[in-house]
Amino acid sequence: MTKNYIALIDCDCFFVSAERALNPDLIGKPVAVLSNNDGCVISRSKEAKALGLKMGEPYFMAKHNHANIIYARANHELYQKISDKVMNKLKSYTDEVEVCSIDEAYMLLTGLKRLYKKNYIEIAKMIREEIWKELKIPVSIGISSTKTLAKLASDKAKKSGGIFVIGEAKRKKILAQTLISDISGIGNKLGIKMREECIFTALDFVSRPEHWIKIKFHKNGIDLKNELNGISLFGIKKEHKRPISIQQTSALKEFTKDIEILEKALIGHIRKASKKARLEGGKASSIEVMLRNKEFMVFCEKVKLNVVTNQEIEIIPFALKALKKIYKPQMIWRSVGITLTNLVYGDYIQDDLFIKPKVSNEKLGKVLDVLEDKFGKGIIKIGK
């Protein structure tokens, strides 16, 4: 089994850092960001922390107690924009990035060593420096073999120069120094239960036998023990990018001039593409039919659908019409294909106010009959 190298990248006092990225005069000064609704402190620079400003302190008290701190009202739109830039920067190193909050992301470093010809600490250093240089956002990076340990490492990184690695050699020592309640995912309730069982440190926990943990803390307890022991159970959950188009094409079994063969192949591609669209939850608002001749010349026809759909039965009539437009009987063809384009998803699908009514069932029935007459029963099945 190859060893994982997982990093947790965490922006330091993110809201304050974002304000500073916009206004560099604030760098080095005590700054706090206040929530919009009730005016409580929601982010503090380390200078503000050092002055004793508390998280959650109401503004009327804070300004009285700490008049020399600069207070900014939260600008969440700005924070989201900067967060997107940080996350995109991370994704420029690898697509194995899991954004877990506005200012935190897990990243799989495994494999990057060869790509960048640097060790993992040097890679973390490079990421940290580039994010600072380009976006003026300071980040802390924790590295270890599991997500749970990487999170713990990032907490330590904040207090120790920005980068911290929990390798196998010092893992046990660190677990012995870490309160179990400081492990991510251990809430108050679980923390109390652990204390009742005389588990105080993370090492106390992993030292308990598996069967005992199973009885007391069930599967989650076993998972936690494994993760703390460096056995990675939780992978990077990449954000699934929803496609804006779906293409389906392939070479014909043999070259042909016959439009019926092309039609049959095209229908097969439409069925596959529609199925993919349904799996993604997307609906096409236009299509593109493509024919490629023996000499690799490509002929395309784009069609705007009068419905947004992922049903082959609604797409086929448009596609066959488009095929006829580009088909030339004298040419020899090697492939045919369909692209469902301008895919729309869920909330973005316009309602019927703006889109003409769907092809009526009667019309669909006729299309089905024609197709079945031509290609045999079962050529089309209505998708779910």
Ligand SMILES: [Mg+2]
């Ligand atoms: Mg943070």
